[in-house]
Amino acid sequence: MADKIKDAKIIFVVGGPGSGKGTQCERIVAKYGYTHLSSGDLLRAEVASGSDRGKQLQAIMQKGELVPLDTVLDMIKDAMIAKADVSKGFLIDGYPREVKQGEEFEKKIGKPCLLLYVDAKSETMIKRLLKRGETSGRSDDNEETIKKRLDLYYKATEPVIAFYESRGIVKKVDSELPVDEVFVQVSQAIDSLK
Numbered sequence: 001m002a003d004k005i006k007d008a009k010i011i012f013v014v015g016g017p018g019s020g021k022g023t024q025c026e027r028i029v030a031k032y033g034y035t036h037l038s039s040g041d042l043l044r045a046e047v048a049s050g051s052d053r054g055k056q057l058q059a060i061m062q063k064g065e066l067v068p069l070d071t072v073l074d075m076i077k078d079a080m081i082a083k084a085d086v087s088k089g090f091l092i093d094g095y096p097r098e099v100k101q102g103e104e105f106e107k108k109i110g111k112p113c114l115l116l117y118v119d120a121k122s123e124t125m126i127k128r129l130l131k132r133g134e135t136s137g138r139s140d141d142n143e144e145t146i147k148k149r150l151d152l153y154y155k156a157t158e159p160v161i162a163f164y165e166s167r168g169i170v171k172k173v174d175s176e177l178p179v180d181e182v183f184v185q186v187s188q189a190i191d192s193l194k
């Protein structure tokens with residue numbers, strides 16, 4: 001089964017909370033037909049299902065912490081296999097959150113051809129998340145949890161970018177710009193893959 005996804009194009013989309021990963025992924029899906037898999041969305045769907053696993057996940061996410069590595073990876077892999085026949089490639093949004101997650105992903109699934117680094121200042125991310133929190137219904141879009149998520153991003157996730165820099169596959173886009181202008185940079189990064 002996993003063979004089906006071995007040759008698929010895989011893009012890691014990495015950036016802080018509220019940097020604009022989901023927004024840019026939506027555009028990529030529309031233009032390039034990639035499949036968008038947000039680890040956060042997959043986890044929130046599990047929470048919404050009301051399963052026991054979902055209840056455990058909710059408690060962790062509400063604290064702004066990372067859920068166990070194997071849980072997220074299994075969910076991503078299942079979702080990739082389900083879409084393998086119809087997908088031109090995969091956008092893995094919000095994963096890896098730490099270097100170890102990237103290593104495990106490569107062992108169990110495959111290597112990314114690009115890491116799209118969606119970069120914004122922390123003040124910008126906080127502002128966007130507080131605004132998003134007015135309507136998102138996300139229990140982690142509150143001031144206290146946002147601060148923890150940002151701390152964890154700088155501590156655990158920025159090293160992921162450095163790790164893939166050394167492999168030469170990181171493309172950074174300036175997500176301080178308006179969405180359309182960010183997407184111009186995103187498109188250039190994806191077009192240069194072919």
Ligand SMILES: Nc1ncnc2c1ncn2[C@H]1C[C@H](O)[C@@H](COP(=O)(O)OP(=O)(O)O)O1
Binds near residue numbers: 018128131
């Ligand atoms: N370039 C941009 N300029 C202004 N607002 C943006 C933006 N990119 C995203 N946003 C808005 C949309 C959302 O309400 C909020 C967070 O964006 P998001 O795509 O949900 O971020 P992420 O998925 O990285 O957490 O910011």
Ligand SMILES: [Mg+2]
Binds near residue numbers: 021022
């Ligand atoms: Mg998102």
